[in-house]
Amino acid sequence: MSIHHSRTLVSDDFEAVNRLIVDKITAQSGLIDDLANHIIQSGGKRLRPLLVLLSSQACCYPGQNHIQLAAMIEIFHTATLLHDDVVDESTLRRGQQTAHGIWGSKASILVGDYLFTLYMQLLVALEDLSIMRLLSEISHQTACGEIRQLNNRHQETPSIDDYFEVIRAKTSLLFAASTASGAMLAKADDVTVQGLYAYGLHLGNAFQLIDDALDYCSDAQTLGKNIGDDLADGKATLPLLYALQHGTPLQQQHIKTSLSEGTLEYLPQILETIAATNAVAYTKTIAKQEVDHALTALEVLPNSAYKTALEDIARYALDRDH
Template sequence: MTANVSSTQPASSPSSPLHAVVADDFDAVNQTIVAQLASKVPLVETISQYIIASGGKRLRPLLVLLAARSLGYQGDKHVTLATLIEFMHTSTLLHDDVVDESHLRRGKQTANDHWGNAPSVLVGDFLYSRSFQMMVDVGSLRIMAILSAATCMIAEGEVQQLTNIGNPNISEADYFETIKGKTAMLFEAASQSGAVVAEATSEQEEALKLYGRYLGLAFQLIDDLLDYEGDADAMGKNVGDDLAEGKPTLPLIYAMEQGTPEQTKLIRQVIRKGGLEQLDDVLEIVHATGALDYTRKRANEMADLALAQLDALPPSPYRDSMAHLARLAVDRQA
């Protein structure tokens, strides 16, 4: 018999100085997560709690809380907003792992590997549906417009990434357009909606929207870099996973542009067929061409752009945490 997660498995908060400034808000988010996972179908609660409690930095709900508090917000709707953003993100993880046929996420067995594809997809749908119910509770048509548009862009980004697999002809511009939808869009929607709930000025709302976008781009760039130089134990996934799937990420795109004809030909072949048989050869090429340094440079550029947006906010510990977050996004090793 499945345990009732609402009474026996409370969600846990990440512990870091970034989260400390909104620690009470995060406790409220955890309580809301547990309450909103309630379902008359035990498997829905079991899988939902499994994926939500499996670790992660909780950056997207953190952005909501920091954005709202940085503008002096004193209400409680930002807690509901942060929770539904986390549900939206979690649902995409469930769906992504099915699409990618993943077996490991954050060092743990994926839900689809444990329970199968069909339950994972359907529970992902449940979390998406629950998030839209919670949007009604927030009571802002402006926020609903932002988040509903974001869900469409995220889905388009995921489909675009899927169509890019095995295609060595993807340009850097194509790559950035894909990760803007796939990853940066939810960062952007989180920080912008946090601004809206706090009744920001138009200038502040735009600044926080762009802050989230650039932060998300920086975060994804480092994710793609770590696929070629990260620590598997720290990342909770295997080095070379993107290569195995034939994903043309920026390290490979740049390496093909800068490499010799022979090096470019090899990478193109590997992207087309996927697999890890030539991982060592590809790693040698991405290092020799400076592809990882270039990817980190682009990530730092995005972080700098994110930092510049914070000038629109009044000084506060919340703004300081957002600045620190931009730097951590590019300095992390996992």
């Protein structure tokens, strides 16, 4: 399953979003243009703007402001990626060299800051106070999630609760904002807005869980990033946490040492432990539960091609390999 059909359903609007993003960024020149375009044109799924478009149309929105809403959410997401790669010292994203690897950390941070200001300008220009309240809170929570993840790094005995709090703040809330704001733009009732918010939240959880599973069962070429990056960063994701709980004392010590020291010395042994404890299968089972919750949340919507597309995206979250 892919998201191609879902994108085709709103293809004209999707292209309008891409044009608006490019127009806003290329209004500048030099470093901003080069660096921002590098990450925007690097093959991302544009999933968040797609969710805005589908959600607004599922709620029968008749206007054009969904284009601006979708574009600014993608610009915000792009800014967070620029900062993420600096914090994580990542060298590979989506199969390409990261921006900070090409232009340096200072440039990535400053252009990320610029994109944040562009996002805020577009948000204010939308002139919708309810959406402004929602997205300003999501922006705050995203930053809190980044700080919490940084604080949690390199702990020998990390918490599963902390893990879920981080993925909620860093990933899932922006999915929820994308779907809920589309409904809010269409002036949908509270039940519908809350249903789409819940859909986005559970969908974001599922996507992150599968991302974290793939980090231990895929390869760098398919995944678009280096295998073991999370381990080297001292990030304890669910497959690792499950293996830590169910491994032998020696296996547990390998994981604890790797997390605390940020070393890949024991990566082969840890991959064997993850396989032996069925940690990836467990993670995918939890992701499936999140998808089921997301599909249930969509029951607030009347049947339509747009609702079906949202359902397809939820199922796609489980089936992808990158």
